Amino acid sequence: MADRPQADQDGSRPGRTEHCRAVKSCCSPSRKAPTDAAAPTPRPVQPGKAVVERHVAVIPGGQALVGTNRPVFPLDGEGPLRRKKIKAFSVDTAAVTTARFQAFVAETGYVTDAERMGDSLVFQGLLPKGSPPSRAIAETPWWRVIEGANWRTPFGPGSAERPDMDHPVTHVSWNDATAFAQWAGGRLPTEAEWEHAARGGLGDHPFPWGDTEPDDSGFFPCNIWQGQFPRQNTARDGYLGTAPARSFDPNGYGLYNMVGNVWELTSETFKVQSLKKAVAAAHAGKTGYKLSKGGSFLCHRSYCYRYRIAARNSTSPDTSTSHIGFRLVYHASHD
Template identity: 70%
Template structure:
């Protein structure tokens, strides 16, 4: 497994953690702004898997009910409102550290532990959703960028406060396809490249040493950037990974698959890839691509967006 995606903490404890002091913020403005996603028959997975070991295939038919989805991932400003209302403390803050891509660290950052199989990931003391590169870097946080250094535990608590929930994998893929059917990307099948086509925020250049930033960004982009897909959703691939409501499961009896995912019981499934993905290394900005991490893991390239009941507006 290529660990550019999401290395995980060794220890996970999804139960021994405080809840937010308020469990229902019910941000009506945010909910009413969510976009309607039609229900019906849809696709899940692909018959063109690039990482079969991740369980990307085969292509299956699924039926989903109509729902509403945020046009963007949750932003720093929105998460700050949640923390202000509830006093919530994230997993990264409780642990005292979080994973930061080395290329984002500021000059003068103290030495830090590297992930053995992916040394471009550093465990930075004091990194969290406020101080995204470590202590004293809160001024680098931008309100309209996706919140990062949040775990799936944190996302679940936020969702309850906001009156929504994390999407299932089928809902997420259905929304990402934007009505186009069996396609690789939210805009169709045309591949992004390092020359003349950058429809999303991914890596351009030689990973992990040089990101050319040809798409306009090194690191995260604003949550509402690039062209939306057919359902009006922004950055369904690239920018930041997005948590789903599901645990990561690969149904296979092959020894190599079982070995690759050993020790991942209870890991959460995320979708969409991030600004660190590139076809030469982590080709996971495809709709069918999948990723996993422990419930308390947080990184500088993972966030989330919410879905809501389709009938929400009938009672607000």
């Protein structure tokens, strides 16, 4: 995907850091409510019979660190740093790929939320030149509602581009990820499990590799934005969109892309424990939204600084986009 052209379709003004810090939906738009109130909840699926290769790492139990005492977005509930006791578990070393998801669909006939609803959200910079006009999300106009976009056709049915089988599957919702987990014999991680795994044994650091900040010129430890968001992505790290699920250096537990590349869904509902009116206002209307972690290829320090372990995001359970994926955890014996 490194050679996909950067499109500029809607004339929207570049975003500003202060806007992102005030408006918490800047990183990931949400459907907010199903486009069809009668849309059925995806049906449960049975454990899979097909043999699908998976690579896991065993993560030791103990006192997991969650959050930070140096929050960048306090309204998101990034702080304070706290400890939570967890049991040992196994986790996918990389996000679930399109190939794994395809095997799931082939065996079960599962239909994703994006396929049911007829559209999904695509970042404008990933759309091929000459793409037909599309509707923008008002608060974040770089996100486009693309009819027919889904995990099979990530840029719409008229695009010649097809998903890379070794990249994280995208255009899947929390509902879809939960159904896949039932089939694969795993589950989505809790926030504590995800952060514990992401830290790779290093302890209280903002990134899986430590404290060194990525930049736009020479240090590219993960797949994030380089340049001016949302206008220009120089792709100095090699990718305009997603990178292969097993790319860049793994962390101390052997896990790839725990930050950057795609947001990763968790099992938890997004909640912020606070009595402050500003917190309630920032997250009004998010009842039932799900928590995701890790940031994506669209993150940049100047705008959406969420490629940090403590960063948090929320979307409705039926939302699908071109930068949300997931990985699973299992009982520690599944190694």
